[in-house]
Amino acid sequence: MSEQREYAAEAERLLRKVPEHPDDREELLLAAAAQWILAERPAEALPLYDALLDPTSDPVSDPALVQALKAAALWDTGAEQQARELAVAVRAQAPASLPPWQIIGETFEVHDDLPAAAAWFEDATDHFLTPDEVTYEARRILITRHRVRRLLGESHDDRDHLADYVHSAPVPLDELHDPKRLWSLGSDDPAEVRREIERLRTELADHRAALSRPYPLAVLYWPEAELIALLTRYPVFAADYGSYPEHLRSVEQALHALSATGAPFLGVVTATLPTYEAYARTQTLPPATPSLPAAYATSLAARGHATPWPPPRNTPCWCGAQIPYAEHCGRPGTA
Numbered sequence: 001m002s003e004q005r006e007y008a009a010e011a012e013r014l015l016r017k018v019p020e021h022p023d024d025r026e027e028l029l030l031a032a033a034a035q036w037i038l039a040e041r042p043a044e045a046l047p048l049y050d051a052l053l054d055p056t057s058d059p060v061s062d063p064a065l066v067q068a069l070k071a072a073a074l075w076d077t078g079a080e081q082q083a084r085e086l087a088v089a090v091r092a093q094a095p096a097s098l099p100p101w102q103i104i105g106e107t108f109e110v111h112d113d114l115p116a117a118a119a120w121f122e123d124a125t126d127h128f129l130t131p132d133e134v135t136y137e138a139r140r141i142l143i144t145r146h147r148v149r150r151l152l153g154e155s156h157d158d159r160d161h162l163a164d165y166v167h168s169a170p171v172p173l174d175e176l177h178d179p180k181r182l183w184s185l186g187s188d189d190p191a192e193v194r195r196e197i198e199r200l201r202t203e204l205a206d207h208r209a210a211l212s213r214p215y216p217l218a219v220l221y222w223p224e225a226e227l228i229a230l231l232t233r234y235p236v237f238a239a240d241y242g243s244y245p246e247h248l249r250s251v252e253q254a255l256h257a258l259s260a261t262g263a264p265f266l267g268v269v270t271a272t273l274p275t276y277e278a279y280a281r282t283q284t285l286p287p288a289t290p291s292l293p294a295a296y297a298t299s300l301a302a303r304g305h306a307t308p309w310p311p312p313r314n315t316p317c318w319c320g321a322q323i324p325y326a327e328h329c330g331r332p333g334t335a
């Protein structure tokens with residue numbers, strides 16, 4: 001399959017960059033490992049995770065994340081017992097960040113150990129859910145826990161009701177997590193079942209690649225004065241962005257749509273015309289190039305300029321208005 005060859009080539013390209021960019025070693029090795037997973041060659045990812053976890057090299061920013069990715073890759077190569085042992089080691093650290101919890105739980109899930117996945121997400125809910133606030137992390141975990149429990153045919157408990165309550169998308173969770181929709185094993189046609197399994201595998205690999213991306217998937221936001229300046233100088237973008245209120249709404253809508261696909265780590269990056277034009281010069285492209293704003297957004301996010309979305313309750317809105325998100329762009333009905 002040529003797609004898998006492309007992933008492998010990308011992994012090799014990233015690895016060739018490591019010697020000349022030692023400061024980006026962690027980012028490059030994680031990205032290369034994610035490409036090997038997408039290429040369905042998990043055995044090639046294992047030495048990269050080991051290199052990152054090597055106690056004699058520079059410590060990585062989230063060791064539990066690397067261990068979780070390694071556990072997933074181990075199980076993919078058939079080393080189930082080692083993967084389970086590593087999951088126990090990750091659990092013992094009670095990781096502060098969300099991705100290690102998601103990766104291990106979904107590893108149990110994709111290898112059909114649903115009871116272990118359910119127990120894992122129960123622990124994760126205990127870990128992230130606090131009585132006073134449903135944080136971003138708690139919401140993601142509640143929604144994943146809901147999916148696994150629905151696959152197991154469990155009836156709703158209080159936490160499932162809370163998941164329904166915090167899930168803000170047009171399709172209700174119960175329908176989204178319908179086991180028939182998730183896993184059409186009711187089919188008698190083996191080709192259809194194989195296709196469905198293939199689809200789930202690809203989704204999971206994409207998801208894992210996204211989790212090991214060390215920066216958020218970011219949507220570009222132009223403040224009003226910057227948007228006017230952009231459209232005055234490069235009218236070609238007028239059709240994409242429309243008026244400022246339309247632009248505000250479409251940023252919020254794009255983030256909701258990405259979130260509904262399960263994309264983890266979303267963010268907003270704020271554009272300015274001078275930095276945009278400077279970026280165009282570094283790319284030796286005219287600023288009016290249609291694909292350039294997206295590349296500029298990724299470059300801002302990769303350099304740590306993204307505001308996480310959705311913003312925590314009672315912090316100012318991502319658009320810069322000194323009003324909490326929930327009362328501004330996140331107001332129900334806005335998106």
Ligand SMILES: [Zn+2]
Pocket residue numbers: 317318319320321325328329330
């Ligand atoms: Zn706003």
